[in-house]
Amino acid sequence: MSKQKLVLIDGNSIIYRAFFALPLLNNDKGVFTNAVYGFTTMLLRILEEEKPTHMLVAFDAGKTTFRHKTYQDYKGGRQKTPPELSEQFPLVRELLDAFDISRYELDQYEADDIIGTLAKQGDEKKWDITVISGDKDLLQLVTDHVTVHVTKKGISEIEAYTPAYLQSKMEINPDQIIDMKALMGDSSDNIPGVPGIGEKTAIKLLKQYKTLNEVYAHVEDISGKKLKENLETYKDDAFMSKELATINCESPIQIGLEDLTFSGYEDQKVSTILKDLGFQSLLNRIADDAGDIDAMNEELSEISFRVVDEITADMLPEEGALFIEMLTDNYHQAPIEGIGLSDGKKTYFIPTDVATGSTLFREWAADAHKRKRVFDAKQASVSLLNQGIELNGVVFDLLLASYLLNPADNNHSIPAIAKRHGGEQALYDEEVYGKGAKRKVPEQAILAEHIARKTLLLLQLSDRLEEELQDNEQAALLKELEMPLAQILGVMEHQGVLVDAEKLHAMGDDLKTRLAQIQKDVYELAGEEFNLNSPKQLGPILFEKLGLPVIKKTKTGYSTAADVLEQLEKEHPIIPKILLYRQLGKLQSTYIEGLLKVIDKETGKIHTRFNQALTQTGRLSSIDPNLQNIPIRLEEGRKIRQAFIPSEPGWVMFAADYSQIELRVLAHIANDEKLVTAFKEDEDIHTKTAMDVFHVEKDAVDGQMRRAAKAVNFGIVYGISDYGLSQNLGITRKEAKQFIERYFNSYPGVKQYMDDIVQEAKHKGFVTTLMNRRRYLPDITSRNFNLRSFAERTAMNTPIQGSAADIIKKAMIDLDAKLKEEKLEARILLQVHDELILEAPKEEIEQLKEIVPAIMEHTVDLNVPLKVDYAYGESWFDAK
Known part of the structure; x- marks a missing residue:
């Protein structure tokens, strides 16, 4: 038995x-x-x-x-x-x-x-x-x-x-x-x-x-x-x-x-409830493996496609779907597993070496008059550029279309899009490739069928999503903003930014020396040695041996989280040392060592990837590595930018940064008279706010007043609460509430905007940016106070943040076009928050000083002026 x-x-x-x-x-x-x-x-x-x-x-x-x-x-x-x-x-x-x-x-x-x-x-x-x-x-x-x-x-x-x-x-x-x-x-x-x-x-x-x-x-x-x-x-x-x-x-x-006793389950009973719950991705896991393969083969056998070993001119359509299959998001280094091509009547699977070795395919991909519908234009662009192939003529991007229609969804694979938009079902990748350690490319017959199905679905779904974008009045957002930007980002990712590895190593050595000294200082203050990185060992030292007041406990002992230590900073000289040790330790491990790991061995560059279809506000983010998160409040963090240098001798880095763009967008959207006037007259907005809120003349505004005004100015953009402001300024909630009330009394247009946008969100279920990007807010009418409050704050800040993001994206498109029009060698390398970083020959700097601010400041027409600061130098650090 x-x-x-x-x-x-x-x-x-x-x-x-x-x-x-x-x-x-x-x-x-x-x-x-x-x-x-x-x-x-x-x-x-x-x-x-x-x-x-x-x-x-x-x-x-x-x-x-x-x-x-x-x-x-x-x-x-x-x-x-x-x-x-x-x-x-x-x-x-x-x-x-x-x-x-x-x-x-x-x-x-x-x-x-x-x-x-x-x-x-x-x-x-x-x-x-x-x-x-x-x-x-x-x-x-x-x-x-x-x-x-x-x-x-x-x-x-x-x-x-x-x-x-x-x-x-x-x-x-x-x-x-x-x-x-x-x-x-x-x-x-x-x-x-x-x-x-x-x-x-x-x-x-x-x-x-x-x-x-x-x-x-x-x-x-x-x-x-x-x-x-x-x-x-x-x-x-x-x-x-x-x-x-x-x-x-x-x-x-x-x-x-x-x-x-459990003797297994009936597929039909489980399938029914999984379908009812909407768990499409789990349905394929409930049958046994043999059944899955049979079902897959039966489903795919309905597709008419051909595996080609040579490309002929009649295969390359005037308009059709081009699908490039890669098994990882890190497409700068990953191989292309295969290429799908379809005009709706004929569908082809093209092995990678056949496509990249074909002059006909290379010419067709680069021809702007051959209209191509793709799944991810940025990925397609980078993967083909890696093969020395230029991609032009992209007229539809399914990934970006799905993202604009469903910004809250985090799965924009072709099968997921098909499920959401009523298309035919495709197999999820894990059903074909496996997952985890078992993930591998199957034999060509199965791979070809999978890619052929996705290519055909790409073509079918593009028509449906195009209609939905038209209904939402978002077709221009896709065609005029996101798709042109995807091509630019693809070139930026392929180009990469040169990094001085020796300088990073030297910085790392300096940080190790400083960390060792801080550790020694901490041991002296503690009176003993212990593992400074272990909260379990640090807690008893601080709260038992040194007798510091216990702020918070966890399941495993005392909390030594950053917010706890910050409250204790003035209680004992050991606390500032520990906080600095942690900050410098993170710089060393996450940024110095982290950046060194991702430098491409062949190019000596970092090829960060920009997430274009991730954030609900429309902002770009970057990964592998995340260059937007390098901490620059610490001088040691800012110095990391010294390692980012031009890729050509005799070139310099040029950085241009929007000044207070979100506050300027707020002034435009709210159309508050005082706020608009302040920006038009180029006043220091934080000093002006302090004058209005505290009812004092300009000369009477001190540093504390301006700091408070700055906190509330930026806080308003993010729907700050009295609690949040009290934490920022170290004041009571009552004082913070009074401060916010005085702010709204001074800027009634802002208060009116906040009230109106929340009501609009409750009526429509979403808010929009100046360029019609949507963010859906299903919790805006929730009975749960916390969920509803968060949705209301999101309704207030998304049009501001999202519009600022759209403006920067449009500026990148306009600037790229102008650089080409002027036949300049300068090129955009990075976008970090409100900043664009370029590299250029020194002899082009005088032109850039004219062109870049002019383009960025006039990329959209607001009722307040946009303002751009710029600088240039031998490194990203020097361009400040």
């Missing part, structure tokens, strides 16, 4: 973690499904990996349990479950029923107790048992037959605890987990424990004395006056905490192991 395999799942814990790990998702009925989606994904993985013969999902029956008789405040202080999560629990129960998986809850008991009781029964029978939870409390159940899987980082990673792993990881045994909880408590369950004892101290005591009883039997021998005092004072709390933390493995459940 084969061994029985029992899987026990802590339903509440996994659903809760899935909810907070995934962004809020709605299906087409408007029902929130993110927690159900995460739970289903994990469930499918468990079924594939564990292959259980018996299975149960346990749920908490209610808020009150037998533990509340011992301690009324058990689990007190927990935030109320969000309604968006509460409404998903019934859906999970329906899902489990469709899978024919047992579920159970017991009044007055928790899911842990149900799991503990069944795990004990299975352990006695020597079954192979897997427990799955997000809660380490269940580690007390670990035995030679019971493995507890604890989720990490949401639900995507799992840590499997056996007795040996628990010992190596935490240096205690399963039966000591309860005593550890008794000593350290558990803030998530409001179990008090003993104040001042965290996980590290609790484990240290248990390693020495084995049990809670023995700790108290030897309490007089324990060193540390405060520790001993707390143990004695809170002895009753410790033993009560042990009682609360102990899982009841003798719960009066009305089910037994024989009731948990």
Whole structure:
């Protein structure tokens, strides 16, 4: 007889973690499904990996349990479950029923107790048992037959605890987990424990004395006056905490192991509920592998296409779809796996070497009169430029069209677009290539079919999305802004920016020397050496040895987060040292070492990638590496820009930066008379605001007043609250509220705009930028105060931020055209926030000083002037 395999799942814990790990998702009925989606994904993985013969999902029956008789405040202080999560629990129960998986809850008991009781029964029978939870409390159940899987980082990673792993990881045994909880408590369950004892101290005591009883039997021998005092004072709390933390493995459940038999699920039942929930991407995972392959082959066999080994002129259409398949977003280095081509009547799969080796294909790709519909113009441009092929004549970009229509969606693959817009279904890439370590390119026959289907879908979907863009009045946004920009970004990414690696190494060495000195200073101030990067070691030094006030505690001890340390900065000279150590450490590891890793060995350049279809405001972001995040408030951070240099001898870097563009856009949109006048007369806007808000003359505005005015000026753009302003300025919420009220009294046009845009968003369900970019706000009418408030702030700031982003994008297009018109060698290298960075021969600088500000300042016509500052020098740092 084969061994029985029992899987026990802590339903509440996994659903809760899935909810907070995934962004809020709605299906087409408007029902929130993110927690159900995460739970289903994990469930499918468990079924594939564990292959259980018996299975149960346990749920908490209610808020009150037998533990509340011992301690009324058990689990007190927990935030109320969000309604968006509460409404998903019934859906999970329906899902489990469709899978024919047992579920159970017991009044007055928790899911842990149900799991503990069944795990004990299975352990006695020597079954192979897997427990799955997000809660380490269940580690007390670990035995030679019971493995507890604890989720990490949401639900995507799992840590499997056996007795040996628990010992190596935490240096205690399963039966000591309860005593550890008794000593350290558990803030998530409001179990008090003993104040001042965290996980590290609790484990240290248990390693020495084995049990809670023995700790108290030897309490007089324990060193540390405060520790001993707390143990004695809170002895009753410790033993009560042990009682609360102990899982009841003798719960009066009305089910037994024989009731948990699992013999698989019916595909049809599960398919029905997955379709109803809108989980299209999971549908292909429910059949067995053979069935999937048969279905794939049957579906793809309907496509008429041809694999070509030579390109002829009749294959290259006057207008058609060009699809380039790559398996990674890092397309600067990745190979092209294959190319699809279709005019709707004939579809071809072209192996990469056939396409790149064909003069006919190269000429067709570069011909601006051959109209091409593509999936991602930037990716296509970069991948072909890597092969020495220019791409022109792009008339439609499916990725960008989908992004403009659905800016909140984070999946713009062709199958996902097809699902959203009612097209034919395509196989998701993971079904063809596999995923994770198993990801590989299949044999050519399967690869060709997959690429052919996507190429045909690209052609079909482009017509549908073009119509939707027309209906939304967004066709111009795609054709005149995003698509021309995609071509420019493609050239920028291919071009890259040269980096002086030696200078970066030298900076890194300097930082290491400084870090070593700061570390030495910290040790002297602490009176001992410890791991400065370990919060578990730092916490006791700060809050026990040095006696600093405890601001916040975590599950594992004292919080030493940056916001906590910033509040303690004036309490002890060690704190500024630690904060500086962390800042410089991040510069060293994330930026110096991080940048060195991504320098292309062949070009010596960094080829950052610009995300054009990511942010809901329309702003560009950059990755691999993120050059927009180099911290420049620290001088050491700004100096990193010294390593970014021109790629040609005798050239210089030229940087042009919009001044206060978002405030100028606000002045235009709100059309506030005072704000408009201030910008037209080129006044210092922060001084002007301070004058209006504080009712003083210009000469009476001091630094503190101007700082406050600046905070509220920029805060207004982001819908700042009185709380946010109070934190920024170190004032009370009452003072901050009064300040904001005075601001709105001074600028009534801004207040009117804020009120009007929120009402407009409630009426339409979205807001727009000056160029008609949309951001949808489904929570703008939510009954949940927090969700509604966030949506209202988003409604206020998106038209401002989004319009500023659109202006910079248009400036890039206009400037690129002007540089070509003037036949200048200067080229745009980077866009970072409101700044454009170019490189150019020194002899072109005088022209650039005229051209760049003129183009950027007049790229759109606002009722206030745009202002651009520029500088140039031997490096990006010098162009300041």
